[in-house]
Amino acid sequence: MNFGQWVQTILYMIASIGALLVGFEMLSHNVTKLANKELKKLFNKTSKSRLAGVGIGTGATMIMQSSASVTIMIIGFVNAGIMSLYQATSMIMGANIGTTITAQLAALSGSGNGFNFGAYALGFAGIGMIIVMFSKKEKMKTLGYALAGFGLLFFGLETMSNTMKTPAVKEPISNLLSGISGKGAPFILFFLGIVITGLVQSSSLVTSIVISLASAGIYIGCGKDATSLNNNVLFLILGTNIGTCVTTVISSIGASTNAKRASCIHLLFNVLGSLMFMIFLLIYKDFMADTFVKLFKRPQNQIAMFHTFFNVVCTIIFIPFVNWFVKMSELIIKNKESNQEEVTYIDERMLKSPSIALHQVRKEMFQMLEKANGALITALDAFIDKDDSIHEKIDSINHELDLTSKKVVKYLVELSNENIVFEDECTISSFYRTLDDILRIGEIGDNLCKCTRRIVREEMPISEFAVSGLQEMKSRIEQLYKLTSNIFISKNISTLNEANTVEDSIDNLRKELVDSHFDRLNRGECNPNSSGVFVNLVNNLERAADHMTYIANNVDEALRQRKKQLVK
Secondary structure, three states: OOOHOOOOOHHHHHHHHHHHHHHHHHHHHHHHHHHHHHHHHHHHOOOOOOOHHHHHHHHHHHHHOOOOHHHHHHHHHOOOOOHHHHHHHHHHHHHHHHOHHHHHHHHHHOOOOOOOOHHHHOOHHHHHHHHHHHHHHHHHHHHHHHHHHHHHHHHHHHHHHHOOOOHHHHHHHHHHHOEEEEEEHHHHHHHHHHHHHHOOOOOOHHHHHHHHHOOOOOOOOOOOOOOOOOOHHHHHHHHHHHHHHHHHHHHHOOHHHHHHHHHHHHHHHHHHHHHHHHHHHHHOOHHHHHOOHHHHOOOHHHHHHHHHHHHHHHHOOOHHHHHHHHHHHHHHHHOOOOOOOOOOOHHHHOOHHHHHHHHHHHHHHHHHHHHHHHHHHHHHHHHOOOOOOOHHHHHHHHHHHHHHHHHHHHHHHHHHHHOHHOOOOOHHHHHHHHHHHHHHHHHHHHHHHHHHHHHHHHOOOHHHHHHHHHHHHHHHHHHHHHHHHHHHHHHHHHHHHHHHHHHHHHHHHHHHHHHHHHHHOHHHHHHHHHHHHHHHHHHHHHHHHHHHHHHHHHHHHHHHHHHHHHHH
């Protein structure tokens, strides 16, 4: 082989790896985008049942094609305090089973005596892009990109396998990888699996490459003249299982104590499972020859089936010891001296799944709405009781709301940079408007404190009529808040008309109170000095009700925009 041919071959290898990486990313990203609602439903069904947790973890990983991504999301849920370590542990175990689907897909590629699925799967790359080019609907375009990624994945595997079969390429690579033999081979390959997977941050990708090499007749660690697989290649697979933990360990940096414990559980599970199988394979040296080599003809199927077998067996063995994993993580990761960790629903680990991320943002904003309404009601009660001592508390709440709002805005901007669907764009736009409404409600609470400060400082009297009117307005605002908060968190607009009716009644009550106040003022029944304070107060309360209604109508507007897009 001359120099030009060597360069061409190297470029083919680089292209095949590139196609494999692009295909893997396109398939994973677009299938996740396509199945966002299903993923949200899966993770919302957090259950105390261990088997249910395993099933959820398996299903989510089969959809996302990445156990690391799913585990990172699980760590995010634990960090947000909406999933317990107990629930997270069983889901992490399930994620390890789900990730084996990628190896099974890779094993379909390559020639054999039967139907060569991989060769036909290449066509999906073209079919997918044709769908993208000619489809106007966003979901169809996403489906097209997913199919194109699926085709590219097999294109990379087929190209790599065919390039490896070239004698000039196969011989040196085979001598290098197959020649890792002897007593030290299991440990060298185990270490290589950890390092390579840690660098590329995908055990599925490394396993797929190993399968592609086997398809080309290159049996890692089996000797130069090997005609079948032995245990050595399995040690590399075991190493990849530990290497994949690097991603989740990195993601847990700066997270809450429990989130770090979830990462620790993932590491413990993978390390113990890999070491357990490593000892077993060192003792049972003919395990591969006696089992998978006899059961399956093609080496790529033998590796893929072991990968699945290994993860399923580890889960079956360790599932009864979920509590032990949780206790071990608590022993390794101690509680912080200050056990007051900030709990937030939003987490950057969830950005890759916009539907889930937006669901968490909605929960975060719901908490903000609760705090803003709490500040408003507390300030109104303080005015009625002439209590000027709560202004610092209201200032603190508003400061907290402001900081959280900035954090949410930053998160939404980052989320907008992801490849999101139109429905999510509508939701993000409505969230920006809702954030402003929530902040205004909190600020109105501060305005009420200023009114209280003035009546206390100037010793102004509050008439029984004014107190009665304010109590009635408070009751209606609380009713409106319940309707608004339910519409916002549930996205159920069935009570929107009722909310608008209550807001109209608050507008009418404000007018009645102001008109009645001026009538009594003209009759000399009110203190003129307190007139401006009272009118300002009821106007502020009416404005707060307006902002609550805006929040409810923002939900309706987002749903309307989505329906218009679907009609188009």
